[in-house]
Amino acid sequence: SSTAKILDGKALAEQIQTQLRQEIEQLQPQIGRPPGLAVVMVGDNPASAAYVRNKERSCAHVGIASLGKHLPSTTSQTELAELIQSLNQNETVDGILVQLPLPAGLDADSLLQTIAPEKDADGLHPINLGHLVRGEPGLRSCTPAGVMRLLEHEKIEIAGKHAVVVGRSILVGKPVALMLLEANATVTIAHSRSPNLAEITRSADILVAAVGRPQMITQDMVKPQAVVIDVGINRITDDSGKSRLVGDVDFENVRRVAEYITPVPGGIGPMTVAMLLENTVLSYKNRHQV
Numbered sequence: 001s002s003t004a005k006i007l008d009g010k011a012l013a014e015q016i017q018t019q020l021r022q023e024i025e026q027l028q029p030q031i032g033r034p035p036g037l038a039v040v041m042v043g044d045n046p047a048s049a050a051y052v053r054n055k056e057r058s059c060a061h062v063g064i065a066s067l068g069k070h071l072p073s074t075t076s077q078t079e080l081a082e083l084i085q086s087l088n089q090n091e092t093v094d095g096i097l098v099q100l101p102l103p104a105g106l107d108a109d110s111l112l113q114t115i116a117p118e119k120d121a122d123g124l125h126p127i128n129l130g131h132l133v134r135g136e137p138g139l140r141s142c143t144p145a146g147v148m149r150l151l152e153h154e155k156i157e158i159a160g161k162h163a164v165v166v167g168r169s170i171l172v173g174k175p176v177a178l179m180l181l182e183a184n185a186t187v188t189i190a191h192s193r194s195p196n197l198a199e200i201t202r203s204a205d206i207l208v209a210a211v212g213r214p215q216m217i218t219q220d221m222v223k224p225q226a227v228v229i230d231v232g233i234n235r236i237t238d239d240s241g242k243s244r245l246v247g248d249v250d251f252e253n254v255r256r257v258a259e260y261i262t263p264v265p266g267g268i269g270p271m272t273v274a275m276l277l278e279n280t281v282l283s284y285k286n287r288h289q290v
């Protein structure tokens, strides 16, 4: 029997990085400095530290200066807000992102609101989320933008299709649903209070899983020939006692029925980083009106 076509996010992300590197090479002499991205990390959550290292490596690869700060978990809300203010005012910083989650006791929402909206590389400031709701230009959140870019690159038809998004977080579920709506899909958002989840997902032409539950989307929940986008990144210990990353989709079985599927790792994860770099370059260009 046939199996689904794999949507190779890693390959597309590399292609985007190559284009960004060339664009930066061209712009830098004109602007007089490279683009700068400040990744603010607090504490030492190992998953966050790995994501931050990965983002900084990608910055170096395309020629974006990493101007990040790694702060101890004892950092106060006031100190963090002051750091954000100084990054807002720093002319060499084009993008600012706060790596989430923050240690207990720190309020991420109020901090995200102190980021200058034009430097909001993660697109999570209420102003940028508002632009998304209104269908206006603005910095878009990276993971949802990565999902859309991958679909567009593969020329997967969205208009008129039924898209089902499982998950409604501000980070992923809600913005990806809005972007699919903007692309003229008919959109359903399912979540932990949706009864008959399998019935809903089975009606999806495009299914986006952004839940954080390992392999919860099983083959019987997927319509034959559906496009399956797996945003989840979950660490599990498999039967042989080895630790590995899996998505929210039961990849090995779902690939037997889907037409397209994203792998984990190598799907939406690298696309997210590529969109972060792209947002930083967009802000660099906007701030210098080039």
Ligand code: NDP
Pocket: 143, 166, 167, 168, 169, 170, 171, 172, 173, 190, 191, 192, 193, 197, 210, 211, 212, 213, 231, 232, 233, 234, 268, 269, 270, 272
């Ligand atoms: P959240 O925990 O913030 O949101 C999870 C969502 O899933 C919630 O809306 C929740 O519903 C819903 N949900 C939970 N259980 C069920 C269930 N049994 N049935 C249906 N819906 C359910 O997670 P995030 O959105 O931040 O992340 C989701 C996943 O994506 C995680 O695995 C995360 O690691 C990954 N991720 C990957 C990124 C990437 O770069 N690829 C970037 C960001 C996240 P309710 O609202 O009702 O509680």
